[in-house]
Amino acid sequence: MRITLEQISPKEYEGNLIFLYGNEVADRNLPLGRKEIECLKQRRADDPYAVVAFDRLPWRLFVVNFDAEKPGDENQEKLRRSADKVVAMLKEAKQTSAGLTGDGVIPEEVVAFLEGMVLSDYTFDRYKGQQPAHVESLAVDSTFLSQEELDRNLRLWNRIFWCREWVNLPVADLNAQEFASELEDIAKDLGVSCTLFDKKKIEALRMGGLLGVNKGSVDEPRFVVLEYHPDNAVNGKPVALVGKGVMYDTGGLNIKPDDYMREMKSDMAGAATMASVVFAAAENHLPVHVVALLPMTDNRPGFNAYAADDILTMYDGTTVEVVNTDAEGRLILADAIAYAVANYAPELIIDAATLTGAAVRAIGTYGIAAMQQNADNPFNLLKILGNQIYERIAEFPFWPEYDKLIESDVADIKNCGIAQAGAITAGKFLAHFAKQTPYIHLDIAGVAFFSKKQDYYAAGASGYGIRLLYAFLQTYDMTISK
Numbered sequence: 001m002r003i004t005l006e007q008i009s010p011k012e013y014e015g016n017l018i019f020l021y022g023n024e025v026a027d028r029n030l031p032l033g034r035k036e037i038e039c040l041k042q043r044r045a046d047d048p049y050a051v052v053a054f055d056r057l058p059w060r061l062f063v064v065n066f067d068a069e070k071p072g073d074e075n076q077e078k079l080r081r082s083a084d085k086v087v088a089m090l091k092e093a094k095q096t097s098a099g100l101t102g103d104g105v106i107p108e109e110v111v112a113f114l115e116g117m118v119l120s121d122y123t124f125d126r127y128k129g130q131q132p133a134h135v136e137s138l139a140v141d142s143t144f145l146s147q148e149e150l151d152r153n154l155r156l157w158n159r160i161f162w163c164r165e166w167v168n169l170p171v172a173d174l175n176a177q178e179f180a181s182e183l184e185d186i187a188k189d190l191g192v193s194c195t196l197f198d199k200k201k202i203e204a205l206r207m208g209g210l211l212g213v214n215k216g217s218v219d220e221p222r223f224v225v226l227e228y229h230p231d232n233a234v235n236g237k238p239v240a241l242v243g244k245g246v247m248y249d250t251g252g253l254n255i256k257p258d259d260y261m262r263e264m265k266s267d268m269a270g271a272a273t274m275a276s277v278v279f280a281a282a283e284n285h286l287p288v289h290v291v292a293l294l295p296m297t298d299n300r301p302g303f304n305a306y307a308a309d310d311i312l313t314m315y316d317g318t319t320v321e322v323v324n325t326d327a328e329g330r331l332i333l334a335d336a337i338a339y340a341v342a343n344y345a346p347e348l349i350i351d352a353a354t355l356t357g358a359a360v361r362a363i364g365t366y367g368i369a370a371m372q373q374n375a376d377n378p379f380n381l382l383k384i385l386g387n388q389i390y391e392r393i394a395e396f397p398f399w400p401e402y403d404k405l406i407e408s409d410v411a412d413i414k415n416c417g418i419a420q421a422g423a424i425t426a427g428k429f430l431a432h433f434a435k436q437t438p439y440i441h442l443d444i445a446g447v448a449f450f451s452k453k454q455d456y457y458a459a460g461a462s463g464y465g466i467r468l469l470y471a472f473l474q475t476y477d478m479t480i481s482k
Helices: 024-029 034-046 072-092 107-121 147-168 176-190 199-205 208-214 264-283 329-344 357-363 376-389 400-406 422-434 466-474
Strands: 002-006 017-021 051-056 059-065 097-103 137-141 193-197 222-228 239-243 245-249 290-299 311-313 319-321 348-353 368-373 393-395 439-443
Touching: 002 147, 017 024, 017 107, 024 097, 034 051, 034 059, 051 072, 059 072, 072 107, 072 376, 097 107, 107 137, 107 147, 147 264, 147 466, 176 193, 176 222, 176 245, 176 264, 176 290, 193 199, 199 208, 199 222, 208 290, 208 311, 208 329, 222 264, 222 329, 239 264, 239 329, 245 264, 245 329, 264 290, 264 329, 264 348, 264 466, 290 329, 329 348, 329 422, 357 368, 357 422, 368 376, 368 422, 376 393, 376 439, 376 466, 400 422, 422 439
Parallel strands: 002 137, 017 059, 017 097, 097 137, 239 290, 239 348, 245 290, 348 439, 368 393
Antiparallel strands: 051 059, 193 222, 222 290, 311 319, 368 439
16 A cells, blocks of 8 residues: 555545544534535444445545544544445445545544554455455545654554565465575665574574474574664663564474364464564664564474474573473474573563464453563553553463473473463463563464454454554663663
8 A cells, every 4th residue: 555645625635535533623624515414423423433435426435433532542443443444445446545634633543544544455465366456545634644754654564564474475485494584685674683593503502492393394494683783772781572483383293183273374473573573673763772583493293303202402401391292382482582591681581472272262362461570660561552552462470380380200391281371381481491581471372363354454464463562662761760
């Protein structure tokens, strides 16, 4: 979608027009007749968030109602959802362009509506012979946004687009080597430092988790470190973002039953998310030193695949009893977290991973299951921001009693506990490798990939979490003691 700024007069605009109607002050600018305004007000009384379409053949006028008196966070989310409706109506009418203006609105509400249009217009098209309809161009009233503000948001949304593309790609076209190489090329273009470790280097590092999971695959693993370090960084030590990069997950020798293997191309969404956040921070020159650590492999049952009862020795020397080979994501993340601690001494570690079905069963597909250790201030900021932009997080307890559930009789710890509290014990396993470093675990299993359309997200990859973590880095100085 090409988005431009121009001056728009609602009563003179020639083309499809979207009008954001926040309160009755907007009546003076509505390009409607008296009877049409009466009809609109009746619809608005029945539903304060109704989207009402009027024919202006060959064009249409879409009046997007919302209540400007309601809290900003709620209104902005309602506007994103209304944007999804408008996109669907434009496509149904076979219209590919529109203008956007309004009255009784503030810039944040306009941006939220734009965001909803961009996110909802996305579909994964590259394998389709006949390309589906899209909104090709949108002119936005320059009253509400500067070019700089628009460009900053467009760069962020572009990173979400590419995250969704990567996650939607099948492993046949995007394995660990190919993904690592693509990230290296992008990093070079953006001036982001990229260190790419091949299998020999990973073996030299003795990353037993990453190497163990990779043993059943014909494709080599990769470990990618992206570092963005601006001169004006507000933090002395970096924020480490660790992302799970299981390019495809069969479950290994504990192979997934029935249909559970479908959509497992999305098991690298954590790595795609963290790479996208670093790239967005670099493109928009955020003053935060950030490092992304991305372990990558697929999990297959072939060759000399690792097995339940194996003992793996991790990067930091911890021995791990393998209880289930389908609990592989935490094994590769553990090596990356331990590497971050040893080599970057970060002031905060955040990981993102499609880690457990337990997280989905606990809170469904409406947010992120999250836990923290020694990270009260940054975690509280994440919760606030999550509520503001509607990429919400639900805090799970991290009581010390849960540590007992991953104790092993034959090794330091085991990679899987009992069925109960499965999301928490997965987080506890990872927290072991963070040691005393402030640590936040984000289980995005329920939101990284949707089986069917959900609000302004089409079926498939969502990019959920990028807006949250980008906003967190934008405001990161709030977590630092002055």
